[in-house]
Amino acid sequence: MMANESLKEVFSDVTLTEDPNTFKEPNRVKYLLTGCGNRDTGTKHYEVRGSFDEIEDLFVKMSILDRYAAPNLRDSLLRHQQRPRSPPxxxxxxxxxxxxxxxxxxxxxxxxxxxxxxxxxxxxxxxxxxxxxxxxxxxxxxxxxxxxxxxxxxxxxxxxxxxxxxxxxxxxxxxxxxxxxxxxxxxxxxxxxxxxxxxxxxxVMLEDVLRFHGSSSPVTSQRPLTPQRVSPRASGTTRNKQSDDEEDEESCPICLETIKEDRKKTLACKHSFCRGCLEEAYNTKPVCPTCGAVYGELKGTQPKGGTMAVTRERSSLSGYDKYGTIVIQYHIPSGIQKEEHPNPGQNYQGVSRTAYLPDSSEGRYVLALLKRAFDQRLTFTIGRSSTTGMENRVTWNDIHHKTSRRGGTSCYGYPDPDYLRRLQDELKVKGIY
Known part of the structure; x- marks a missing residue:
């Protein structure tokens, strides 16, 4: 799901080539390069090889250092312009x-x-x-x-x-x-x-509504979905003999009959139902059948046996310079799909993912919410990989994580000043707040 994760999978071995003498502090650059390991190319340049994350971190550290202006810049530009351009x-x-x-x-x-x-x-x-x-x-x-x-x-x-x-x-x-x-x-x-x-x-929300209108299955119905009890208002029967007061009576969105006051249940989201209809709906999922607001603890289909490890680093995320970084490492092992999964009995491939939060008070609060989501098996699911297109893979499940320390929203990284608020909104929809 995340763009930067695909880069890590494709570019597992990356090489950075650099000339320290182009910097105003060449010794500092040599120190950084030496600390990461380097290979003498026989020229002024150093080569450093490593993983995508390692080279990305090194590149960022060096990008903040001052370089000398390129000598004879005008001549260099002229020579570049005179070169024959290769077709795009x-x-x-x-x-x-x-x-x-x-x-x-x-x-x-x-x-x-x-x-x-x-x-x-x-x-x-x-x-x-x-x-x-x-x-x-x-x-x-x-x-x-x-x-x-x-x-x-x-x-x-x-x-x-x-x-x-x-x-x-x-x-x-x-x-x-x-x-x-x-x-x-x-x-x-x-x-x-x-x-x-x-x-x-x-x-899924649509099928929950259709199920209570007479469908015998939560998937495609092979017969007209007609309710077990049809009120005159729902069936279009003429109501010339009905009073204006009856016209204003409230109907239950589940059974479509008029809600009797002694059997009425109004949720915090302001949607009302027959108490019995709502209890029956809650047996399937503890959400409002109309808007999907959660009134209980949702359980997802994330495979069991995974881990969520949390560590902290002193380095900062872009946009959160005053804070350290919370590093979340998820691991879901491979296994065999259960009845709740798309292809029960078939193998599925596990996954390891890394995500980042600022180590601020809000970041720590969001971390606690993400822990609850993981424990409720809502963070991952089994489906088709967005990077390989392969089926029966563990994938993200609509809780968006930042998988890059930087690069902005286009790279699923920071800075993104609204990210923590949006993430809390996504979790609140799932009843986690």
Whole structure:
């Protein structure tokens, strides 16, 4: 899920080449290079080899040191301009799935626009299942960059996206459109079936609602989803003989009958239900059937047996210069999927991930929340890897972590001044606050 994690997997052995004499403090640079190990190249340059994290940390330490201005800069620029330019490398199109692309266009237009920026156009030819990347600039660097950002976004979304088909009574179609605006619902009241595309958690919430309207299964229904008890208001029966007071009576979103005052239960989110209907809904999941607010302790499908180790470092994260760093190391071992997982009985591949928080009072508070999420098995799940596309892998589960110390939001790193607040909002949706 995280862009920087893919870099670590692809670039496991990285080499940094540097000339200490270009710095105003060459001895300090030599000390840094020597401390990390170096190889004499027979020239002025030193070579240091290591992991992605090690080389990244060394590069950052050296980037804050002062360098000498390049000598004869004007002559160097002139010589560079006189060199024949090699043609820019072509930017390859990206193969897509039609359902995912339709969802991006209709529900993720803001994210797509952010990826394109002002100079890149992401386009899908009418007769092909690929998207292309174009720019009016001669320099193709930004086009390549936009392509990589799109691939990361597309893989993360495709991993979480589900497409389901349901048989649905016509009177429920309009209500579903208003109740689940984040879902892409195709089909209409005149058709027996609707196709729904959306993120996994939104599909689960939809199926919770449909289940209480008569479906015998939490997955695709093969028959019209009609409620066990249909009120005149729900079925469209003429109400000319009903009084105006009855028109204002409140209906239970689960059974669609008028809620009797002595059986009414109103949640803190202000949604009301028949007490019996709500108790039955809570047996499936302790959330509001209308908005998804949590009223209990959610349990996820994270494989058991994992660990969450926490250490602290003195170095600071970008944007939190006054504080040290909290380092979280997750490890989920490989195993065999259970009934709650996508492919029970099949093997799944485990994962190790590292995340970072500022060692501030707010960072320590968020750490405690993340510990609760891990204990409730909400941090990871089993699905398709966003970096390799392989199935039956342990993946992140909609609790966004910073897996890079720096690089900003595009690299899932710092600085990101709103990150801790957003993370608390994500955890609150899962009942952790």
């Amino acid at each position: 490398s072509p930017v390859k199109p990206v193969a897509i799935v039609g359902a995912v692309w339709d969802f991006i266009q209709q529900r993720c237009s803001k994210e797509l626009k952010r990826i394109q920026g002002e100079d890149v156009l992401i386009h899908k030819p009418r007769d092909k299942m690929v998207v292309t990347f174009q720019s009016h600039r001669k320099d193709s660097v930004w086009v390549h960059f936009a392509r990589e950002r799109f691939v990361t976004f597309y893989q993360r979304l495709a991993t979480d996206l589900k497409v389901q088909t349901y048989s649905l009574a016509p009177q429920y179609y309009k209500n579903l459109q208003g109740q689940f605006p984040e879902l892409l619902i195709e089909g209409g009241p005149s058709k027996d079936n609707i196709t729904v595309t959306g993120r996994y958690m939104h599909i």
